[in-house]
Amino acid sequence: MTDVSDYNDATTNILYTSDAKFINTGTDGNISSIYSNTVQRPLSTVRSFSHGDKNCYTLVPEQGKNNKYLIRASFMYGNYDSKDQLPVFKLYLGVEEWDVVKFNNNFDIVFKEIIHIPSTDYINVCLVNNGSGTPFISALELRQLNNSIYKTQSGSLMLYRRYDVGSTTNQIIRYEDDVYDRIWKPFSWTYWVPISASYTSDLLSANEYKPPPTVMTNGTPFLKFYWLPNDPSQQFYVYLHFAEVQDLGSDQLRKFDIFLNGDPLD
Structure with a gap:
């Protein structure tokens, strides 16, 4: 500046x-x-x-x-x-x-x-x-x-957090890895056993949100994330990105549940 x-x-x-x-x-x-x-x-x-x-x-x-x-x-x-x-x-x-x-x-x-x-x-x-x-x-x-991305019912969308879950490098990810230059901060716990893909491919981010392949190659089998809003009237939008990072057999399918405040999401 x-x-x-x-x-x-x-x-x-x-x-x-x-x-x-x-x-x-x-x-x-x-x-x-x-x-x-x-x-x-x-x-x-x-x-x-x-x-x-x-x-x-x-x-x-x-x-x-x-x-x-x-x-x-x-x-x-x-x-x-x-x-x-x-x-x-x-x-x-x-x-x-x-x-x-x-x-x-x-x-x-x-x-x-x-x-x-x-x-x-x-x-x-x-x-x-x-x-x-x-x-x-x-x-x-x-x-x-x-x-077409980050649609809201009304108004602008202020960032609260954006995490690279299961990061194994502890490095911030942004452009050129992210075409939109979003900043992804590493998020992991010592007791987690991260899951990592043995490859990096643009197919891992082949949707309109275009999450960076370097972010999508890592994950965790368990995640619990919570926060306390400063203003109870605030409305939050949560965006979760998923990619299969392991080779599954032809008869295998990964399935898991997502809960919001204790209630399962449809």
Whole structure:
């Protein structure tokens, strides 16, 4: 997030460009050298907003309105202001509050991700000062999705968690493994016995959601996952991806049950 030339990230090969053409407020900065050598380049710089209660980016996707987009805002404080004071601020999508941004420590990396269908040809992503420190941002990314996936009854879909279940590498998966550049975090327990395919094939992700083959090659024979919503009125959508990773005989069939809050799903 600085006024620099375009570059391709060394890890993902994704092209990043300066944010100067999308906003005309804020101040460029760099995180402390203590942290900059340990993170990807997009997280090593910030744009901070010490003036004004609300500062907004204006994104104008080529595909225009009524299409589905993944929007991801990334934040790493990294003591860029040499104050050692972790800020707390709000993130807005247009006039609607998206989420609150807060950190556990100087090197904490926070991702906020939402799937959104704009009704106009532009998208406003805003940082709002709530009196608890100067808002800033490290990177802002926009990806077009297939309009047939992640359907909701109404509104935008904010990411809660996305896991690579049974990961044997403990590595984050994203582009180029994921064509939509979704971020998959490894999720496993020491007492699990992971199941892994002896091969990697695009057939493992041959559906409209296109989960990465590297994610679909691993699994676990047992999973119990739970969470406590901060707001009881929140509605959650759960997306489960399955692929057979073992060679079954012609007379064999894998079958299992899925339960939601103790009740079996049809």
